[in-house]
Amino acid sequence: MTLNNKLTMSDEEILALKLRLWQMEINEELKKKRFKVPVHLGLGTEALVVAIASVIHSGDNLLLTHRNAAYNLVLAEDPKAVVREYDGLNDGLAFGQLGSMNLVNPKSGVVYSSSILGNNISVACGCAYGHRITQSQNFTVVLTGDGAMEEGSFYEGVVFAKSHQLPLVIVVDNNNYSMASTTSERRCDIHLSLFCKSMGINYLLLADNDVQSYVAEFEVLRSAINSSKSPAVVEVKTTLLNQHAGPTPGWPTDPMKVDISQGLVIEESASDPIFVLKEKYGIEIFSKLEAELVSAKLNLVFK
Amino acid sequence: MSSTYLQAMNKIISDHVNKMENTLVYGENLDRGSYISGLSKNLIAGPTRLVKNVGNCEYTHCGVGFGLMMSGKNAVLFVKQLDFMMLGIDHFVSTYGSIRATKYQQPLGSFTIVAAIYDQGFQGPQSSFRGLGEICSMSGVSGFLLQELSDAKKIVEEEIPKPGIRFLALSQRKANEELDEIDIVDAAPDNSVIQYRRGSDASIVCFGHSLAEGKSLLNICNEKGKDASLFSGNFVKDAKWGLAVHDVSRTKKLVIIDDTRSTTSLAFRFLTDVLEFDPDVEFTVVRDRDEKSTAVSDERFDVDYERVIDWLLN
Numbered sequence: 246m247t248l249n250n251k252l253t254m255s256d257e258e259i260l261a262l263k264l265r266l267w268q269m270e271i272n273e274e275l276k277k278k279r280f281k282v283p284v285h286l287g288l289g290t291e292a293l294v295v296a297i298a299s300v301i302h303s304g305d306n307l308l309l310t311h312r313n314a315a316y317n318l319v320l321a322e323d324p325k326a327v328v329r330e331y332d333g334l335n336d337g338l339a340f341g342q343l344g345s346m347n348l349v350n351p352k353s354g355v356v357y358s359s360s361i362l363g364n365n366i367s368v369a370c371g372c373a374y375g376h377r378i379t380q381s382q383n384f385t386v387v388l389t390g391d392g393a394m395e396e397g398s399f400y401e402g403v404v405f406a407k408s409h410q411l412p413l414v415i416v417v418d419n420n421n422y423s424m425a426s427t428t429s430e431r432r433c434d435i436h437l438s439l440f441c442k443s444m445g446i447n448y449l450l451l452a453d454n455d456v457q458s459y460v461a462e463f464e465v466l467r468s469a470i471n472s473s474k475s476p477a478v479v480e481v482k483t484t485l486l487n488q489h490a491g492p493t494p495g496w497p498t499d500p501m502k503v504d505i506s507q508g509l510v511i512e513e514s515a516s517d518p519i520f521v522l523k524e525k526y527g528i529e530i531f532s533k534l535e536a537e538l539v540s541a542k543l544n545l546v547f548k
Numbered sequence: 549m550s551s552t553y554l555q556a557m558n559k560i561i562s563d564h565v566n567k568m569e570n571t572l573v574y575g576e577n578l579d580r581g582s583y584i585s586g587l588s589k590n591l592i593a594g595p596t597r598l599v600k601n602v603g604n605c606e607y608t609h610c611g612v613g614f615g616l617m618m619s620g621k622n623a624v625l626f627v628k629q630l631d632f633m634m635l636g637i638d639h640f641v642s643t644y645g646s647i648r649a650t651k652y653q654q655p656l657g658s659f660t661i662v663a664a665i666y667d668q669g670f671q672g673p674q675s676s677f678r679g680l681g682e683i684c685s686m687s688g689v690s691g692f693l694l695q696e697l698s699d700a701k702k703i704v705e706e707e708i709p710k711p712g713i714r715f716l717a718l719s720q721r722k723a724n725e726e727l728d729e730i731d732i733v734d735a736a737p738d739n740s741v742i743q744y745r746r747g748s749d750a751s752i753v754c755f756g757h758s759l760a761e762g763k764s765l766l767n768i769c770n771e772k773g774k775d776a777s778l779f780s781g782n783f784v785k786d787a788k789w790g791l792a793v794h795d796v797s798r799t800k801k802l803v804i805i806d807d808t809r810s811t812t813s814l815a816f817r818f819l820t821d822v823l824e825f826d827p828d829v830e831f832t833v834v835r836d837r838d839e840k841s842t843a844v845s846d847e848r849f850d851v852d853y854e855r856v857i858d859w860l861l862n
Contacts (some may be wrong), residue, residue, distance in 0.1 A: 306619065342649045349646075351653045356618050361642055367608040368643060371615015371623065374572055378596055378621055401605035405612070408603060 252526050254534065257299050258456045260319060261291040262509060265519050266538050267318050269505040271328065272487060280331045282344035287315035288503065288511060289486040290418065292518035293451070294319055296459035297386055297416065300467045301354045304383040306372040310390065311346035311360035312418070320353040363389065363396030366415065370402055373411035373476075384412040384470045392423030394435055406476040407444045413476040414466055420483045441478050452482040454518040455525070484516035509535050553722040554586050560700045561662060561716070562590040564708060565624050566597075570657070572616055574600045574609065575626030587664060587718070588626045610636030613659040614643045617713065620654045624708070627663040630717065631677035640687035644713060648688070656711040667721040667757055667807065669847040676847055678756065678807070680717050681814050684783035691715040691783035692739060695759040698732045699742050699780065706739065715783075719757035721849075730763065740787030743795070747775035750801035750860055753792055754780045755815040756808040761834075761851045765803065768853050774860060776803075783814055789821070796822050802831040803856055807849045809836050832859050 254262075268286045275284060287294060294315040301307050301320070309316055318324045321338055330337030331345055338350050346360040356372065359365040369387035376383045393399055394417060406413045417437060421428050428434075441448035449466070451459055459481075466477055487503045503511055510520045523531040551559070565573055578588035579601050593599040602609060610633070613623035627633060633640075647656070669676040684691040692707055694700040694716055707714050734743040741753070745766060754762040759780045769776050777799060779792045796802045802822060806815040815833070822829055834856060836849045 339649075340651060342651075343646070347646045347649070349650055351650070356652070357615075357643075357646065357650075359643065359646065361638060364611070364638060364643060367605075367611025367639070368615040368618070370608065371612035371617070372619050373615070374598075374612060375616050375619035375621040378570055378572060378598060378616075398607055398611075401608040402611070404603065405605055405608045409600070 252530060254522070254526060254530075255457055255460075257295045257460050258522055259534070260298075261295045261456045261518060261522065262534065262538055264291045264294060264315055264319055265509045266505075267324055268315060269503065269509065271314070272503055273505055274328075280345070281333070282331055282346070284314055284331055284345045285312040286487060287312055287485075289420075289484045289517060290315055292454045292456045292459045292521070293416070293418065293481045293483060295456055296463045299460050300463045301386065302383070303354075304381060305354050306356050306369070306383070306385040307354045308365045308369045308372065308385065308387040309349075309355060309358040310365065310388050310393070311358070312390075313348055313355070313358045314345065316388075317348050317350055317355060320355060321350055322353075362393040363398035363402070365389065366393075366399060366402030367405065369413055369415075370405050370409070370411055373406065373413040374409065376412050377409070382471050384414065384467060386414045386416060388416050388418060390417060391419040391421060391428055394437070395432055403446070403476070403478070404444065407446055410474040411476050412470045414470060415476060415478045417478065417480045418483055419480055420485045422485065437478065437480050446475060447473065447477040449477065449479045450482070451479060454515055454521045456518060456522065484512070486511040486517060505539070509539070550726050552724050553727055554718070554724070556697055556727055557694055557700055557718055558586055558589050560697070560704050564704045566590070566592045566594075568622055568624070568708075569594070569596045570620075571597045571622040571624060572600065572612070573597065573624045573626070574602045574612070576602060576604060576628065578626045584626050584628050585664070585723070587628075587662065606632045606635040607639070610639040611643065613661070613713070614639055614647065617657040617659040617711075618647055618652060620657050622658045623660070625659075625661045627661060629666045629677075629720075630663045630680060631666070633661065633663060633683065634677070637683065637687070640683060640689050644687055644689060658708060658711060659713040660708050660716060661713070662716045662718070664718045664720045665757065667719055667847065667849075669845050672844055678809055680715060681783050681808055681810050682812060684715070684785075685812060688785045689713050689715065690785065691717055693717050693719075693757055693780065693782055695719075695757060695780055696730050696744075697727055698730060702732060702735065702742070703739055717757075721757065722760065734791055736787070736789050736791050738784050738788045739782055740784035741779050741781050741789040741792040743777065743779050743791060745776065745778040746795070747777045747799070749774040749799060750776040750803055751792070751796040751799045752776050752778050752803045752805065753796070753815075753818060754778070755804065755806040755813060755818070756836075758805040758807040758849065761807070761849065762805050765805070765851070765853055765856060768857055769860065772857060772861065781814055781818060789818065792818070793822050793825050796829055797826040800829055801860060802829055803860070804831065804833045805851065806833065807836040832856060
């Protein structure tokens, strides 16, 4: 999709917009309590999600957390299959067997999703070891977060990956929250850059929510990971724009303010990657594309 | 020159592993020092077979095996003692649960954990954990006990190549004992029970590493003019052990020998299946009592053969 203007959004940027739309559509269904499975949306993580999806090639592995909805929406051949999975239907993405928090799609490289903090890093080490055994040029990406960093398994996994020179990128989605607790409310600071430096691991910080620069950074990582003979850690500062899991039953402080009728931008700040796109391309271009996408929304996700 | 139990098991396992491809063979100190008390000697790397000494992070070792398995590669993890695997229980239960519910594009690889069960307590209570059955029960992972040359060869050759995960468990208590060969008469298709003798007066079914005690009982029976069938059980989910159940129903007398010290022993599950099939079966159970002290000791498994023989004769 291109715009009749000097500026043209990249495919990845348009995908980020679509992803925001799909997630907002699902959010509307969450408000109606449509799903029995708890869906953890990634409203606010679109730049990261699209960047990772853009560098996962055939033979690569992507290991996710319970907050896997955005990744599966982007990587599935048909995003509707994700929603059908949440509905428990046998034509869902995982045949109605995995629901939301463990949803995978091996066909697209998503081989494992774990709802247990820190559990997936060692599994990712095994996947990355598989590349080493066959000396392939594939790599493995594992998502984790600022909460999972507190688990001993995080430390073990990073040390193991470095010790065995595994082609593994560990992405720390740092949204500052573990459910209702902020980082400072539950633990001391962990300086991830110093932690990585102590082991000679490449560390990268991403924080500006710009889709194109994130894509470029991950492409560089991917091309260098096998020759570097070292894993890499990428810390990405994100803001969850709809708290822990959206309007989940039993969650007392869920904001109901996120509303698809208000447009795709949720927060007018650099915390929102869609607002960053709006700023980058200007309101005229952005609004035209936004209107185009929103008008077609019912064709994107829902039955 | 005859070999000890541990030497024989090492040979059977290493001969098989050294033929595997697309495989990571790993463990703490597996290629140096005592070679995990001799368990991991003679392992040879190949073009697609890596043999790696790894750090002290047992939880991660388990996750690595699952990662290789879901990538279609193979993993063989050598572990000095079973209690280390308590640290991996999250992977056995949760990770394996997710894997079983997933339809992968390619066949799963094979993940084998070779662990010694420290069924003696000279190293203290943490090293006398015998709960392989509990780990297998809560996770659905199979566990096979390597007892004799014949069953070890059969299990290693048949089970390691299968997609998925399993434990192969050795007995520390028997490490330096010499093995006397006993042939296999029959076995369940899933190796949940292996039969070593077929008799007419009773059925002796052994759980844990108690086959040696079962053999001793069988010898005493023979001396008293009685003949008995002899089986050993393994931890397999939904075990297809009709072979043993039917044998017990034929002899009508069942002796269970169980050294697992488990309150949820597989032996009880077997007994339930037997009585459900044939309520007329008489049975007696020889258990290693779990009220033993956790102080340092040999934790010897004492069997009151006289009591069992009296029960059989009457």
